Amino acid sequence: MTTASGFLRRGSAPATAAAPRTGRSRTRRWIGIAIVLFALVLVWEAAKWIGGDPWRLHGTVAGVQVDYEHVPPLDWRIASDLSLPHVWDIVRAFVDPAQRGGAPLGVVLAGQAAFTFGEALAGFALGSLLGLALGVAFVHSRLAERALVPYVVASQTVPILAIAPLVVVALKADWLSVMAVAMYLTFFPVTIASMRGLRAFDPRSLELFRSYAATRRQVLWQLRLPTSVPYLFSGFRVAAAASVIGAIIGEQTAGVAAGLGSAIINYNQYYTSGPERLWATVVMCTLVGFVFVGGVNLAERILTRGRYRPVEGLL
Amino acid sequence: MTSAGVPGGGAVEVPAVVEAVGVGKVFGAGSTAVTAIESVDLSIRQGEFISLIGPSGCGKSTLLRLIGDLTHPTSGTLAINGKPAARARSDRDYGMVFQAPVLMDWRTIAKNIELPLEIMGFPPDERRRRATELLKLVELEGFADRHPWQLSGGMQQRVAIARALSFDPKLLLMDEPFGALDEMTRERMNAELMSIWRRTGTTIVFVTHSIPEAVFLSTRVVVMSARPGRISQVIDIDLPAERSVETRESERYFRLVTRVREALRQFEPTDEGPEVTEAERVRAEGLA
Amino acid sequence: MTASAAREWLPAVGVFVIVLAIWEVGFLVLGVQSFLIPRPSVITEQLVSDWSTLARGLVFTGTEAVSGLVVGVALGTAAGFATARWASAREVLLPVAIGASTIPIIAFAPITLNWFGPESLLPRVTIVAVMCFFPVMVNTIRGLTNVDPGTLELLSSYAASDRQTLTKLRGPNALPYWFTALRIATTLSVIGAVVGEFFGGPLYALGIYITLQTGASRYPSAWAAIVLACVLGIVLYMVAVALERLTIPWYTARETAR
Numbered sequence: 001m002t003t004a005s006g007f008l009r010r011g012s013a014p015a016t017a018a019a020p021r022t023g024r025s026r027t028r029r030w031i032g033i034a035i036v037l038f039a040l041v042l043v044w045e046a047a048k049w050i051g052g053d054p055w056r057l058h059g060t061v062a063g064v065q066v067d068y069e070h071v072p073p074l075d076w077r078i079a080s081d082l083s084l085p086h087v088w089d090i091v092r093a094f095v096d097p098a099q100r101g102g103a104p105l106g107v108v109l110a111g112q113a114a115f116t117f118g119e120a121l122a123g124f125a126l127g128s129l130l131g132l133a134l135g136v137a138f139v140h141s142r143l144a145e146r147a148l149v150p151y152v153v154a155s156q157t158v159p160i161l162a163i164a165p166l167v168v169v170a171l172k173a174d175w176l177s178v179m180a181v182a183m184y185l186t187f188f189p190v191t192i193a194s195m196r197g198l199r200a201f202d203p204r205s206l207e208l209f210r211s212y213a214a215t216r217r218q219v220l221w222q223l224r225l226p227t228s229v230p231y232l233f234s235g236f237r238v239a240a241a242a243s244v245i246g247a248i249i250g251e252q253t254a255g256v257a258a259g260l261g262s263a264i265i266n267y268n269q270y271y272t273s274g275p276e277r278l279w280a281t282v283v284m285c286t287l288v289g290f291v292f293v294g295g296v297n298l299a300e301r302i303l304t305r306g307r308y309r310p311v312e313g314l315l
Numbered sequence: 316m317t318s319a320g321v322p323g324g325g326a327v328e329v330p331a332v333v334e335a336v337g338v339g340k341v342f343g344a345g346s347t348a349v350t351a352i353e354s355v356d357l358s359i360r361q362g363e364f365i366s367l368i369g370p371s372g373c374g375k376s377t378l379l380r381l382i383g384d385l386t387h388p389t390s391g392t393l394a395i396n397g398k399p400a401a402r403a404r405s406d407r408d409y410g411m412v413f414q415a416p417v418l419m420d421w422r423t424i425a426k427n428i429e430l431p432l433e434i435m436g437f438p439p440d441e442r443r444r445r446a447t448e449l450l451k452l453v454e455l456e457g458f459a460d461r462h463p464w465q466l467s468g469g470m471q472q473r474v475a476i477a478r479a480l481s482f483d484p485k486l487l488l489m490d491e492p493f494g495a496l497d498e499m500t501r502e503r504m505n506a507e508l509m510s511i512w513r514r515t516g517t518t519i520v521f522v523t524h525s526i527p528e529a530v531f532l533s534t535r536v537v538v539m540s541a542r543p544g545r546i547s548q549v550i551d552i553d554l555p556a557e558r559s560v561e562t563r564e565s566e567r568y569f570r571l572v573t574r575v576r577e578a579l580r581q582f583e584p585t586d587e588g589p590e591v592t593e594a595e596r597v598r599a600e601g602l603a
Numbered sequence: 604m605t606a607s608a609a610r611e612w613l614p615a616v617g618v619f620v621i622v623l624a625i626w627e628v629g630f631l632v633l634g635v636q637s638f639l640i641p642r643p644s645v646i647t648e649q650l651v652s653d654w655s656t657l658a659r660g661l662v663f664t665g666t667e668a669v670s671g672l673v674v675g676v677a678l679g680t681a682a683g684f685a686t687a688r689w690a691s692a693r694e695v696l697l698p699v700a701i702g703a704s705t706i707p708i709i710a711f712a713p714i715t716l717n718w719f720g721p722e723s724l725l726p727r728v729t730i731v732a733v734m735c736f737f738p739v740m741v742n743t744i745r746g747l748t749n750v751d752p753g754t755l756e757l758l759s760s761y762a763a764s765d766r767q768t769l770t771k772l773r774g775p776n777a778l779p780y781w782f783t784a785l786r787i788a789t790t791l792s793v794i795g796a797v798v799g800e801f802f803g804g805p806l807y808a809l810g811i812y813i814t815l816q817t818g819a820s821r822y823p824s825a826w827a828a829i830v831l832a833c834v835l836g837i838v839l840y841m842v843a844v845a846l847e848r849l850t851i852p853w854y855t856a857r858e859t860a861r
Contacts, residue, residue, distance in 0.1 A: 032695025033702070083718045147614030156790045157836025159797035159810065162829040165817040166639055241705035248707055249798060260710075268713040268802060278713060285710040293705045385756055405762040417753045421775040421853045430771065434763045464857050 041087050048084060051076035085276045090283065093276035105277060109263065109284040116259040117288050119175055120247040123182020124239055124292075130183065131190025131235070136220065138191075139198040156188050160246060164253035174254045181250035185242040193235020197228025233300040240292040248285060260285050330397035332486055332518045333359035333382055337391035340377050351377040352544035355391070357537065359520065361485070364512060366529035366536045367522045368575065374544025375522045376490055382520060383411055383488050396485065407435055409486035410479030414494050416471035418463040425450065425459035428478045435482055449477035452511065469500045476508070480515065487519045494524065502563075505531055509558050526579070530571045531558060538578040548578045641823045646830060649823040656807050661831050664809040667724050668796040668835065671731025676788055679736040680781070683743025687773075697744055704737035712799040721803040731795040735788040742784035746777025779854050782847040789843045793836035809835075 049055070051074035058067050077083065094106035102108070134152065138145040160181055168177040201223055209219050251261025260281060267278040339353040352374030359365050367375035380386045381393060384400035395403035403409065410431070418427045425446045432442040450456050453473040463471055472492055479487060493501045505528060512519060523529050529536050533552050540547040552571055554562055562568055623643055630642045641649075650657065686696045708730055715726035750773055758768050800810030809832050816825035848855050 028694060029698050033699055036695065036699050078718055083714075143614055146611060147618045150615040151618065153790075153840070154833065154837055157793055157840065158829065158833050159794050159813075159836075162797070162813050162825070162832060165814065165825075166822075169817075170639055237705075241707070244705075245707045245709055248710060249801075252801070264710060264713060268717075271713070271717055275717070282710045282714065286706045289705045289707055290702065293702075383760055385759065404760065407762060409760075411757070411760045413753060413757070415753055417751070417757050419754070419772070419775065420857060421778075421851065431761045433771065434758070434761045434767050462853055462857070 044084065044087060047076070047079045048072070048081075048086065050074055050079070052079035052084065053081040082272065082275050085279055089276045090279045093274070093280040098277075105280060109260070109281060112258060112260045112263050113284050113288050115256075116244070116247050116251065116261065116285075117292065119178045119250070119259065120182050120240075120243040120288070120292060123179045123246055124186050124236075124243040126179065127183035127186025127243065128190045128236065128239060131187040131239070132194045132232070134187065134191045135194025135198055138195055139224070140216065140220075152188060152191055155184070160184060160249055164250055167250075168254045174256045177254050178247055178250035178256060178259070181253075182243040182246035185246035186239040189238040189242060190232070190235045193231050193238075194228060197231025197235075198224040200231055201227040229304060230300075233296065233304075236296045236300075237293055240296045241289050244285070244289045244292055260288070330394070331358045332361050332363075332396060333357065333520065334394040334397075335378075335382075335391065336393075338378070338381060338388045338393055339390035340374070340381060340386065341389045350543040352381075352539075353390075355546055357546065357549075359518060361518055362516055363535060364519045364533045365521065366533040367520065367539060368524070368526065368529045368536060369539030369544075369547075369579065370541050372544065373539040373541040375539050377544065378539075379488050379490055379520060379522050382486075383409065403486075407431075407482060408484060409488055410482065410484040412472075412475050412479045412487070412489045412492045414491045416463070416468075416475040418471055418474060420463055423460050423462060424455065424466070424474055427463065427474055428481055430478060431482050437482075445481050446477075449481055452480070453477045453507065469496050469504065472496065472504070473507075476511070480511065480517070483515070485518060487517045489519065489521045491522050491524065493528070501525075501528065506559070508532065513556070526572055526575050527563070530554075530568060530575055531563060536575055538575060547581070550575055550578065639822055641826060645823050646826045650827040650830065653824055653827055656812070657809075657828060657831055660807040660809040660812050660828065661835065663724070663805065663807065664727075664793075664796050664800065664832070665835050667727040667799075668731060668792040668839065670724065671728040671795065672735055672788055672792040672839070674728065675732035675735025675792075676739050676785060678732070679739030679784075680743050682736070683740045683747065686740070687744045687747040693744060693748070697741065700737050700740050700744075704741065708734045709795065709798055713802045715799075716803050722805060726802075727796045727799040727804070730799045731792045734791045734795045738787050738791070739781070739784045742780045743777060746780030747773045749780075750776050778851050782843070782851065782854075785843045785846070786840060789839040790836060793832060793839065797832050 049070065050072055052072050054072070055068060055070040057069075060066065072079075081089075094109070095104050097103060098105040098108040134148075138149060163184060164177070164181050167180050168174070171177045171180060198220075205223055205227075206219070209223055214222070247259065248261040248264070250256075251259040252265055256262060263281045264278065264285070267274070267281050271278055335355050335357040338355040338357075340351045342349045342351055355374075355378060357378075367378060369375050377386070381388055382395065382400065384395075384404040387400075393400050396408055398406070398408075418424075419430070422430070425443075428446040428449055429442045432445060437445070446459070447456075450459055453476060455470060455473055455477070458466065458470070463474070466474070472495075476492065479489075493504050496504065508519075509532065511517075519532075521529075521532060530552060536550045536552060537546055538548040538550065539545065550571070554565075554567060554571070627643045682700075686692050686700075711733075712726065712730055715729045719725035719729075747769075754772055755768070758772055763771070797810040797813070800808045801814060804811050806812065806815065809828050813825050813828045813832070816822070816828065
């Protein structure tokens, strides 16, 4: 009979060695990503060409005069300029001023992105600490594990939206509540990952430590924690993405003007007058996510310096 | 000393079960190339029990895998039952038993034994009949509906042997199958393997680290040496066909064990060179 | 209930009962007038009296979550199978899928709302489907490819065809991975549905109801809806667990035996 804690205790799945990250395979990966992005843009514009709004392109591109008109044969609401702006319009939105006579949208968004990133980072740091502490506690006490792990799992079924407004009212400080929301989303994957990681050592190593009459604390620091590093990082990756979501949602509820969350609300309100702005904001949110996860990957590579096999697994 | 005739060998020209001429295998290329084995000449007749023994890095496992078409020779020719190794494999001429039992956790013991039969298209009642028979052969009746993790290492290995025999292969390739077992269990498994061999008449090629085991089981012992891996000696084991506990305590047995040991000592490696590690081999074969 | 099962669940149930008791009794006895967090009995009262609206919301949001879950999981599984099949596709698409799963899909909620309109289910169904798609696809690929090389060799020694290797080895091997992704997807589906409603939808939809009640400081009502949302999530998760126990009983048995 499986239990929530039984599910989390799954340290037995083989951690297969990842494919060697040679330079060639890495460039191939980037080329692949570029191809996928290109294909996406192609499909996007193709859909608009077949069923969107009439195309009226008049202007110069890189010194070349472009005059192109086209009326698509079909009519799909989802491909209209309002629902699916042209890719170049979205790109142009970054360059155009956000407000009349103001800085380009890209610059404004970048500033907001940095703010959101800061909140996410803070929430991530605290949430990771909490997650790791819980993981250590659960690994050392079967009773605590059985009693509390179901609630750890259940905590994630509570939609953060429900929590966020209450947290905002309770904590009264805007950014603090945003951080709390980010922390709430972060601690869960880190808890799971640390539980797996702290149990992932070879049982014979534990016997070796016992033969040295090592204390539980020594076992923790010298055996469990070092072994858990690759697992922790796989948890950090998920947590990083989650903390960005938490920060954005938190900002929306708390009404933090300086972050991307309120930018989304703002441009959503004025969607009909400029759909590209909302899309540009969403793109920026995505970039924040990528940068954060990329940062975690970089940190992993630096900290572990090839001493560990990266863990790909059930998380 | 090379092999002379086979017990009861006649004048009929039956193709050797395994015919290796000048076989060699090099892993990798250029500066990182490692020669696993070179210039192997070996002829194995039907019904023989051949042990491959030698120090680490002598290429005995590589030779076994070449015979099993799990890897390909970089030089020389290899014929199984008169066919190229690849065709022998697609014709399902042989069964393999590895050091790890490699059973599937999601299948019961009986279903694990039926695995090759399923793949080869045997009908369901035929599969069940064979599985039941084989469970009796390896003395694991009653465990048919258990799962692998519920069995001990020795029992799992017996299941692996039953599975390998399920489709009556003419050739059985075994790579240190009893390596993970304790001495007593190992001796018992040896006796069981002997009785299975006598009953089925299968040709067996057996890789081992254990000199007593090699001498007890085989009709011929192929001694290999390392760096580069090659056959250094082939020793006829002229013990009676019926081998039992008493055989292990006979004079002739001890003398043969000593002979094999001295053959091994003659070609002891003098330095530690690069060996082909498991991870390298797996990568080279494109398996991961 | 067997003794070991009881021992497994008792501590958690115990915590629940104790916390509930402390919450109710403690607040009552100490006269705590918590504005934000009403007593359980108060919440239950509100739950009962608002039931007709809440039930409608539960059905609406629940349908969004389940539909998105089914679509996302189905497509993710199919994509996983297709990608795992060709190593070249895998090398390109797996990193893309992993990267895509870090995108805050929730940020697209207002866009889907603009596509399909506020009264429709589709905005949230789309969001939920996309949220569930990537973890399922990634885990399907991993499950199909993280196969013990020794077993691959074994099948190769039987000259097994690719299809046989798929049905007899890769498939069963992938099931535990797939079910892990399913569990994650169920929690994501409720979050996606409720949070996605933030930007618009019918008034009784759970997410909107919670936001409105919180905005109007009617906390007992808000909490009643929160409780329902939690229950929805837990029920879906339990369904996934039950499905797992039915489909791969060997896995459950093996893990509890460790």
